[in-house]
Each structure stands twice: as C-alpha cells, then as structure tokens.
Amino acid sequence: xxxxxxxMMWQRKRANSLIIIEIVIAFIVxxxxxxFIRVSYQTYSAPLGFEFDNTWSxxxxxxxxxREKTGLTARQTLQVISQLPEIEDAHTxxxxxxxxxxxxxxxxxxNGEFFVLSTAVSDGAQQAMGMKLLAGRWLNESDNxxxxxxxxxxxxxxxxxxxxxxxxxxLFDYEGDEKLRVVGVFEDFRQMGEFSSVGNYMMFRTDLxxxxxxxxxxxxxxxxxxxxxxxxxxxxxxxQSAPNWQFEVTTxxxxxxxxxxxxxxxxxxxxxxxxxxxxxxxxGLLGVLWQNVTRRTxxxxxxxxxxxxxxxxxxxxxxxxxxxxxxxxxxxxxxxIQLPISGVIEQLTWSIFFQSVAISTVIIMLLSVACxxxxxxxxxxxxxxxxxxxx
Amino acid sequence: MIRIERVKKSYRTDTIQTTALNDVSVHIKSGExxxxxxxxxxxxxxxxxxxxLLDKPCEGKIYIDAQRIESYNDKSIAPIRNEKIGFIFQxxxxxxxxxxxxxxxxxxxxxxxxxxxxxxxxxxxxxxxxLNARAKHFxxxxxxxxxxxxxxxxxxxxxxxxxxxxxxxxxxxxAMGNEIMTILDDLNKKEKTTIVMVTHDDEKxxxxxxxxxxxxxxxxx
Ligand SMILES: Nc1ncnc2c1ncn2[C@@H]1O[C@H](COP(=O)(O)OP(=O)(O)OP(=O)(O)O)[C@@H](O)[C@H]1O
Ligand SMILES: [Mg+2]
Numbered sequence: 122x123x124x125x126x127x128x129m130m131w132q133r134k135r136a137n138s139l140i141i142i143e144i145v146i147a148f149i150v151x152x153x154x155x156x157f158i159r160v161s162y163q164t165y166s167a168p169l170g171f172e173f174d175n176t177w178s179x180x181x182x183x184x185x186x187x188r189e190k191t192g193l194t195a196r197q198t199l200q201v202i203s204q205l206p207e208i209e210d211a212h213t214x215x216x217x218x219x220x221x222x223x224x225x226x227x228x229x230x231x232n233g234e235f236f237v238l239s240t241a242v243s244d245g246a247q248q249a250m251g252m253k254l255l256a257g258r259w260l261n262e263s264d265n266x267x268x269x270x271x272x273x274x275x276x277x278x279x280x281x282x283x284x285x286x287x288x289x290x291x292l293f294d295y296e297g298d299e300k301l302r303v304v305g306v307f308e309d310f311r312q313m314g315e316f317s318s319v320g321n322y323m324m325f326r327t328d329l330x331x332x333x334x335x336x337x338x339x340x341x342x343x344x345x346x347x348x349x350x351x352x353x354x355x356x357x358x359x360x361q362s363a364p365n366w367q368f369e370v371t372t373x374x375x376x377x378x379x380x381x382x383x384x385x386x387x388x389x390x391x392x393x394x395x396x397x398x399x400x401x402x403x404x405g406l407l408g409v410l411w412q413n414v415t416r417r418t419x420x421x422x423x424x425x426x427x428x429x430x431x432x433x434x435x436x437x438x439x440x441x442x443x444x445x446x447x448x449x450x451x452x453x454x455x456x457x458i459q460l461p462i463s464g465v466i467e468q469l470t471w472s473i474f475f476q477s478v479a480i481s482t483v484i485i486m487l488l489s490v491a492c493x494x495x496x497x498x499x500x501x502x503x504x505x506x507x508x509x510x511x512x
Numbered sequence: 513m514i515r516i517e518r519v520k521k522s523y524r525t526d527t528i529q530t531t532a533l534n535d536v537s538v539h540i541k542s543g544e545x546x547x548x549x550x551x552x553x554x555x556x557x558x559x560x561x562x563x564x565l566l567d568k569p570c571e572g573k574i575y576i577d578a579q580r581i582e583s584y585n586d587k588s589i590a591p592i593r594n595e596k597i598g599f600i601f602q603x604x605x606x607x608x609x610x611x612x613x614x615x616x617x618x619x620x621x622x623x624x625x626x627x628x629x630x631x632x633x634x635x636x637x638x639x640x641x642x643l644n645a646r647a648k649h650f651x652x653x654x655x656x657x658x659x660x661x662x663x664x665x666x667x668x669x670x671x672x673x674x675x676x677x678x679x680x681x682x683x684x685x686x687a688m689g690n691e692i693m694t695i696l697d698d699l700n701k702k703e704k705t706t707i708v709m710v711t712h713d714d715e716k717x718x719x720x721x722x723x724x725x726x727x728x729x730x731x732x733x
Contacts, residue, residue, distance in 0.1 A: 125614065125621055132609040423605050426566050427619040427666075428594020431586045506567035509605060 126437055130444065136413065137445055143409050144449035145456070147402045148485050152457050154395045156477040160468045161388070167319050170275070170309030171218065172251035173373035175347070178217050179339045179359065180369045189332050196329055198362040199339055205358070207351055210342040212246035213327050217338050219314045219376035226296055228321075230282050237278060240312060241325040241336070247273070247307065249342050257289035257305030260326040264304065271326060272301045278321035279306045314377065316384035318468065340373075403488070410492030414438055418500045422508025431501035435494065442493035443486070450482050513542040513706055514563055514674065519572030521558055532558040533569070534729040542673070545700045545707045547717040550726035556710045557602060557678055559726065563708060564599045564676045565589050576674075594622050598667030600677040602710075604659050606651040612638070612662050613647040619670045637669040638662075641695060657688035664695060668705075675699065677709040681716060693719060 130137055179202075181195070195213065203211045216223045223238040247259050255276060264271040269292065279288045292300045301323075310322050327334050343351065352370045359368045421434050460466065461474045500508065521533040532555045540546055540563075548556050561567035562574060565581065574582040576596060581589065598619075606615050616634040625633075638644050641661035651659055660680060667675055677696065681689035693716055699705045709720065717723050725732045 122621060124627065125617075128614065129607075129609055419605070420607055423607065424618070424622075425586075425590070426564070426593060426599055426605075428590050428622040428670075430590040433590075433622065504567050506561040509566070509601070 122437075126441060127444075130441060140409055140413060140445055141449040141452065143406050144446050144485060144489070145453045147406045147488075148450055148453035148481055149457055150395075150398055150402050151484060152453065152477055152481040154399055155480050156469060156473060157391075157395065159473050159477050160466075163473065164318055164468065165315045167311070167315075168309055169311050169315060170252055170307065173218065173377055175343050175345050176250075176373040177341050177343060177352075178371050178373060178376060179341065179355075180217070180371075181337065181339075181363070181366045188335055192332055192334055192336075194363045194366070195336060195339065198359060199329070201362045202339070202341065202355065202358060205355070207343050207347050207354075208341050209344055210245070210249045212243045212249055212340050213329070213336040214243075214246060214338055214340055215241040215327065215336050216312060217340060217376070218312050218373065219380040221313060223312055228278075228282070229294055232281060232284070235278065235281050235321050237321040237323055238312065239323040239325060240310075241327045243327045243329050243336075246340070247324070249340075250310075252310060253308040255306045255308055256287070257303065259305055260324070264326055265328060265330075267302070269300050269302045270295075271304045273305045273307055273324040274303055275307055275309045275322040277309070277319065278323065279303070281321060314380040314384070316380065316388075406488065407492060410442065410489065411496050413442075414493060414496035414500060418503065418508050418511040421497065421500045422503060422505045422511065425501065426505040426509065434501055435497045438497040439490055439493040442489045446485055446489040450485060454478060513544075513577065514538070514540040514708075515573075515575040516559070516562060517573040517575070519559075519562055519569040519574065521555075521562065521567070521569050531729050533562070536572075536726075536729070536731055538563075538724060538731070540706060540708060542706055543700070543704045544722065545697070545720045546709070546722045546724060547720040548708065548710045548724045548726060549712070549714075549717055554726045555729040556726055558729075560599075560676050560678045560708065560710060563674075564597050565593050566599070590622070594619055595670065596673055598670065598672040598675045600660075600663050600667045600675070600680050602678040602682060604651075604663045606659055606662055606666075608651050610650075611647065612643065612649050612651065612654070615651065615662055616665045616669050618666060623670070633669055634665070637665040640668065640698075641665045657684045657691075660684060660688075660692060661695075664692065668699060671703075673706060675705050675707045677707065679710050679712065681711065681713065689713070689716070 199211055199213065202208060223240060225236065225238050228235045228237050244259075244261050247254070257273075260271055260273060274282075274288065282288070282293055283291060288303045288306055291303050293303070295301045307324070309319070310324065311317055311319065312322065327336055349372075355370060356368060359366075417438075421438075424434050425431065457478070458474070461469050461471055503511065516536060516538040519533055519536050520531070522529055522531045536555075536559060538559070548559065550556055558567065562569055565574075565576075569582055572582070573580055576592060581592060584592075607618070610618070613631070613634050616637055617630045620630040620633060635644060635647065638647055641664050643658060643661050643665065646654060646658060646662075651662065654662065660683065664677075664680065667677075675696070680696070681692050684692065696707055696709065697719065700707050707720075709716075711717050
C-alpha cells in the first residue's frame with residue numbers, strides 16, 4: 122500500500138512539487154513571524170532591573186556656559202525639595218529611564234570589543250530604584266578621591282569581560298588610557314525601557330559634594346498615594362529655588378507609557394504586514410491543498426468502487442499530505458537554518474530558533490492534516506456513483 | 513445471485529425531479545449472461561450502479577447472494593464491492609497517474625495479498641485481454657480499445673463472481689467490439705462468471721442469454 126502511495130506521489134510530482142513550494146513558503150513566512158514575535162517577547166519580558174512606581178522625574182534646562190553654577194543650583198534645589206514630607210528620597214541621574222538617550226562607548230578587552238551604555242547617579246539611587254546587586258557593593262563615599270574610578274557593571278557586561286570569574290575589584294580598560302575598577306555587579310538596568318535590546322551597561326557615581334559634578338535631572342520617590350496635584354506645590358518650590366529655570370515634572374509611569382506607546386507604533390506596521398502576509402500565504406495554501414483533494418474526487422470514488430472503504434481512502438490522502446508537508450518542512454528548515462548559522466541576527470539564539478521551528482512545524486502539519494481531512498471527508502460522503510461523475 | 517426488488521431512484525436537481533428507475537424488479541441467476549437495452553437516459557447506468565452497490569435506491573430492496581445489502585454501511589459494503597463484483601465503466605475510469613499494471617492491481621490493494629501475488633494476478637489478468645506487452649505503459653499512451661481492455665483486466669483481476677459492464681463496446685469500432693465480446697463470452701463460459709452488460713447494439717445483445725429492456729425507468733416485456 123505504501124509503495125503504491127509513493128509511486129502515485131512520484132507520478133504526480135509536478136503537482137506535488139508545486140504544493141511543496143507553497144508549503145515551504147508558508148513555513149518560512151510562519152517561522153519568520155514566530156521567531157520575530159518570540160525574540161520581541163524575549164526582549165520585552167527580560168527583567169528591567171529597576172522599579173518605576175511612585176517615582177517622578179524633574180528635568181531642567183541647565184546653563185551649559187557655567188557648569189559650576191548649574192551644579193550649585195541643582196544641588197540646592199535637591200536639598201530644598203528633599204525636605205518636603207511627601208518626598209521619601211531624591212537623587213540625580215544623568216540619563217533618566219525610558220528615554221532614547223544615553224552615553225555610549227566601546228570597551229576593548231581580551232574577549233573582544235563591547236558596546237556599552239552608561240549613566241551616572243548619586244549615591245543610594247540604586248537602592249531607591251530597587252536594583253538588584255549580585256556581587257560587590259554599591260557606589261558610596263569611599264569611592265571619593267580614588268586614582269582609579271569606580272564603576273558598577275551589569276551581569277551581561279561582567280560575563281562578557283570576565284566570563285565565569287570574579288569581577289569585583291578587577292580593572293578593565295576604558296576610553297584612552299584610563300582604567301576602571303569594578304566595585305559591584307548588578308542584575309541589569311535597561312535604561313531605555315522594555316523595548317530596547319538587552320545590552321551591556323555601566324553606572325558611574327555622581328558625587329554631589331564635588332562642585333564639578335554635572336547632571337540634568339532630579340528624580341524623587343514620593344510617598345505611595347501622593348496625588349498628581351502635588352506637582353503644583355512642587356513647581357512653586359522649584360521656582361523659588363531657581364527662578365530662571367524651567368522644570369518639567371513627569372512621572373516615570375508616564376515616561377514608560379510613552380515608551381510603550383511609541384514602541385508599539387514602530388512595531389505595529391511590521392506586525393500588520395506580517396499578519397497580512399501570513400493570512401495571504403495561509404489562504405493560498407488552503408486553496409492549493411483543498412483543490413488538490415477535490416480535484417481527485419473521481420479517483421477517490423473509483424477507489425471506493427474497487428472496494429476501498431471511505432476511511433481507507435481518507436487515510437491515504439492524509440498520509441500523502443503528511444509526507445509532502447514533512448518534505449516541505451525539511452526543505453524550509455534547511456533554508457531557514459542558514460540564518461542562525463550565519464549569526465546575522467544576534468537575538469536569534471538557537472533555542473529561540475528551534476522553538477520557532479517546532480511551533481511552525483506543528484501549525485503547518487495541523488493545517489495540512491485539516492486540509493487533507495476535511496475535503497476528503499466531503500469527497501467520500503458522495504456515493505461512488507456520484508463521485509465518479511464529479512467534475 | 514442478484515435480486516433487485518421494486519427499486520425506485522429519483523434525482524432532484526434544484527427544481528426538477530427526474531425519476532431514473534421506477535419500480536424495477538430484476539432477478540439474475542448465477543452464471544447468466546444478461547444484457548440490458550433501452551434508449552439513452554432510460555436508467556440503464558442507474559440500474560447497473562444499483563447492482564454494483566455504487567448507488568443507493570430511494571425505495572426497494574437489493575439482494576446479493578441472498579444478503580439484503582441496500583442499507584449496509586460503507587464498511588460492510590466495501591468488501592462485497594471488492595470481492596464479489598467487477599465493474600467496467602462506460603468511460604473506463606482508469607487512473608492516469610498509474611501504469612497499466614498498477615491500474616489492474618488496484619482492487620487487490622484492498623485485500624490482504626502480498627505485492628508479489630498482486631503482480632502475478634495482475635499480469636495474468638492482462639494476459640487474458642492480451643495486453644502483457646503494455647504493462648509498463650500509462651493509460652494515456654493507449655488507444656481507446658486498449659484502455660477498455662485494461663478496464664476489463666482490472667474488473668476481472670480479483671476473480672469476481674459478478675461482472676458488470678456498462679457499454680463495454682460503446683466507444684470502440686466493431687472489430688475491437690467483437691474482440692471484447694469474445695473475452696466476455698469466454699469469461700462467462702469458462703469461468704462461469706455472471707455477466708450483466710449494457711449495450712445499444714442489438715447484434716451483441718443477441719449473443720447473450722437474456723435481454724432486459726428498459727424504457728423511461730421501467731421494465732418493458
Ligand atoms: N446524478 C444525477 N443527477 C441527476 N439526474 C441524473 C443523475 N444520474 C442520472 N440522472 C438522470 O437519470 C436518468 C437515467 O440516467 P442513466 O445514466 O441511468 O441513463 P442511461 O440509460 O445510462 O443513458 P445512456 O444510454 O445515455 O448512458 C436520466 O434522465 C438522467 O438525466
Ligand atoms: Mg449509461
């Protein structure tokens with residue numbers, strides 16, 4: 122029986138190879154969409170590394186001409202607002218979270234070159250943000266006046282530079298001839314938000330007592346339940362402290378909402394296009410598979426006239442399409458695997474690739490079985506006499 | 513061997529209802545060679561489909577070997593179609609994607625027979641219709657008469673007791689037609705196969721033992 126089916130498939134190789142091409146295309150499109158969604162989800166759901174509840178950002182336009190005066194005013198402002206009963210904590214930060222701006226540099230190590238983003242914060246900001254320390258300690262006054270600057274690095278950068286080894290108190294080359302000393306390793310600080318790719322990150326210290334320190338935003342941790350109306354009181358105080366400055370107050374929650382909104386807008390177009398593409402391919406495949414069976418209604422009627430049961434005839438059709446889709450999936454797999462082999466897309470790890478292959482395979486197989494099962498069920502519902510006259 | 517009792521069959525298409533068979537009763541004995549005659553559209557093929565279990569009557573009973581089978585389900589009818597009946601269709605119905613040999617083997621695929629035995633029986637059947645030389649050909653490489661002979665080989669390969677032939681010579685010239693008649697006659701005489709044949713050709717009908725005449729879905733005497 123199997124020999125018979127394979128012989129038949131071989132004779133119908135023209136029609137079958139068209140079906141195979143159709144399935145290969147469907148498989149690759151599906152695989153691409155699944156992998157894209159999987160990678161996006163992986164990025165989106167990776168830990169942010171900090172909390173954003175009850176945190177407000179106060180940004181100001183600093184006077185670039187006179188850095189020292191700017192620092193002084195900012196410091197005074199920070200002290201003044203820290204007195205407010207609604208405010209539990211206040212820190213400075215060079216680049217606040219959820220905005221598309223950060224310092225970047227390239228670090229040259231024995232293990233290769235790494236692209237690293239960084240920011241600088243005042244002492245205690247890490248605890249205020251609920252960041253997780255994995256090794257060493259946070260930055261503090263003891264880092265004052267060291268010849269080698271202290272730095273915190275995230276786990277990914279630690280793994281990249283030091284591998285499995287210990288990083289605390291180790292040095293690495295920074296820009297120019299400078300060396301940095303690692304004093305602590307934190308889980309992560311995805312400053313640019315959930316949609317940004319997971320990457321290397323460093324955190325420097327802003328020494329509030331040093332008149333040369335420079336920053337452009339203050340962040341406050343308000344008591345839970347503080348109403349948005351508190352901004353009015355805050356603005357009044359800020360205005361008194363620095364009458365010539367403009368302050369913009371936003372909650373981190375608002376910044377994050379804006380980040381998610383714009384991230385979605387950027388992604389909605391490729392998602393809509395790929396869904397549309399998938400729909401087109403699915404309908405095309407459905408049509409081809411469906412027609413492949415109905416066109417054979419006469420043959421199926423003949424087989425039943427020769428003594429095959431309806432179930433046997435249906436099994437043959439389902440088996441044929443299973444073999445065809447397995448062949449197509451194998452071809453599609455061999456084409457698609459070139460992408461992770463070449464490593465062009467860094468986030469496309471082997472595990473994500475194979476997960477996506479498994480999901481796409483199951484979907485295509487189910488679609489094929491359904492497209493063999495239902496039309497052959499309809500075709501075998503005819504009495505053989507009617508099936509033989511089917512045009 | 514075959515008994516059709518008061519069978520009615522009508523087709524309904526949108527608005528018109530056509531009665532193809534109206535209260536037809538036929539009894540065909542084992543070993544008989546019977547022909548069915550009548551004008552086009554009188555219900556000959558419909559009657560053949562009833563006897564061959566390819567169609568279901570609206571009313572009436574069908575007996576094959578004293579088994580009443582018109583209400584059998586698909587699973588119980590399939591082995592009867594496979595083992596007891598060989599069908600030669602008005603329009604051949606060969607599978608173009610299969611070689612002549614594979615086409616002839618088709619009914620044996622649905623029996624528990626080894627591939628080797630299938631091959632042997634198929635070649636034997638092809639031998640009976642003198643087509644061994646064309647075993648590896650495909651149907652569309654054969655003439656109409658050759659295709660008809662392949663269809664006969666396929667109908668007899670399983671050694672059925674009943675052979676139903678719906679205008680087996682309709683598409684052929686008279687020389688070819690006579691050759692086919694000889695084959696059928698041989699089967700009837702030597703293998704004691706019961707044969708029911710539809711024909712428009714009076715001469716060929718005269719060669720059979722009995723003629724059943726149909727007109728407008730009813731028997732005429
Ligand atoms: N599937 C069908 N649907 C509707 N009407 C049908 C169907 N099959 C047959 N008929 C009608 O039933 C009647 C008998 O048809 P049948 O095919 O039995 O005739 P026939 O005697 O074999 O004719 P021919 O000599 O041309 O083969 C005809 O009027 C035909 O139109
Ligand atoms: Mg007819």
